[in-house]
Amino acid sequence: MSAFTEYLITGVARGLVFALLATGFVLIYRVTRVVNFAQGAFAVFGGLLTFSLLRAGIPQGVSEVLAALAVAVIGLIFGVITIAGKIPLLSSLIITIGLAMLSEAIAMLAWGSIPISYSGLAGHDFVILGAVVQRQYLLVLVVSLVLFGSMALLFGRTYFGKAMTACASNAYAAKLSGINVKRMGLLAFILGGALGGIGGALLTPVEPMTYNADVSLSILGFAAAIVGGLTSPGLAVAGGLVFGLTEQFVSGYWSPSYDTAVALALLIVVLLWQARRMRLEGLE
Amino acid sequence: MKLPAVTDVPSREEVVPDGALLATYDLVVRYSSAVALDGVSMHVGRGEMVALIGPNGAGKSTLLNTLSGIRRPAAGRIVCRGKLAHVPEGRQLFPELTVEDNLRLGAYRGGSRDPDPIYELFPQLHGLRKRRAGGLSGGEQQMVSIGRALMANPDIMAVDELSQGLAPIVVSDIIRHLVALNEEKGIAVLLVEQNARLALGITSRAYVLENGRVSKEGRSEDLARDPAVHKAYLGGQVGQ
């Protein structure tokens, strides 16, 4: 029983981190229609920067917040490169892949290729239903719930959130209404960067971060986000949980070497289901 | 204001009178290669209804986009002494958002975000307010588009291709609203219309735009009788 509970809780926690990455995808896509494959790089920078700040003697919470802010700035820079010019969407996507590769190179030069980690939330591990769970997961849970809640409020309830959604819904009409579409897009990149940065900072204590972790993080984040058609924060959270749990149960009961493969197979199923749903709704 | 009879392109001084709500002055707009507007001077007075007619590709939509700041003119000047709201060609709603959110976003630049006055004007929209705008019929969408523009509390509305794709009865219903807005609230209207008969019928003045230039302008009733205009835009002989 305790193994099951452990997989369950670890799966939920990792799922929440994927969901954090996924909400970054959703945010940027919802406002700019760019699929930002540098989202995983945001998480890598979040983890690595937190590591360096901690080594400089800055307290944990402050380090994490500073890292998230720094990644928000990286998000802004990536946003400027990706959407500032009149670049077709397909090219923007390629640009984000290029930025992800550039990020890997920078991360390797600055932090090397050895996985780095730091301890998470201080205090003893706690025991739930016989399973030992790291305290850090509690932080993951609280922070992600707060962020998901804020995002649901932003898009679902606030006028500003509707204006952000309007930018991608019909950029021309948004401009006619006086919305500064470009600025909203950059804001989405800033927030997407912060979300990725926080995800990375929270993930590193439970899973050491490497310069090239961005690819798998991007894929898992994207997989979670695509469950909601890249536009629904709520479904992205559900998607993150599904992938987190799948990964844990597969690696726990079967073999760790299969977890990514199974997650990717699941992604294909989700994509097919999405395509069918879109066809049925006539959204193609 | 003394209205000139139908003339060929007049000199600037005649075109931009003082006190006009909206005026352009030798406006030139280029797309990368082509010149879309080639020295357009026109004006709309406070509370006036003005038609802008012309063949496909004449530059009508380009003029409206330039007036609302989407396009930057290469040369020339725009004077606007009031708030302009643009009802764009093809409705251009936010299809994923609800009717109510579409309307409320019309007030993005400021002012009241309460859509109730729009529901008073178009009662059908009240029942549809929670529906996604993308799922409405063409006529309903046109009402939302006009409603969204009205939410900006404009002094002048530039309406592009009001009748496009709509049944005649829906068109006359929406036109009735537009005329009422003009008469009751004094909102000026610049109406771009393929249906020249309709446009000349409800406006007091009109411009004919051809190849990016104003080729004719004058009182709508005079233009409707002008043989060349009649032949090109009203299909047939004068007096038909």
Ligand SMILES: Nc1ncnc2c1ncn2[C@@H]1O[C@H](COP(=O)(O)OP(=O)(O)OP(=O)(O)O)[C@@H](O)[C@H]1O
């Ligand atoms: N985005 C664009 N890029 C390049 N050329 C454009 C663009 N938009 C319009 N044009 C060109 O500018 C000219 C004027 O176009 P515009 O849309 O203003 O005409 P219009 O009078 O509104 O026509 P219609 O009655 O068909 O709506 C046309 O020759 C058109 O091909």
Ligand SMILES: [Mg+2]
């Ligand atoms: Mg047009």
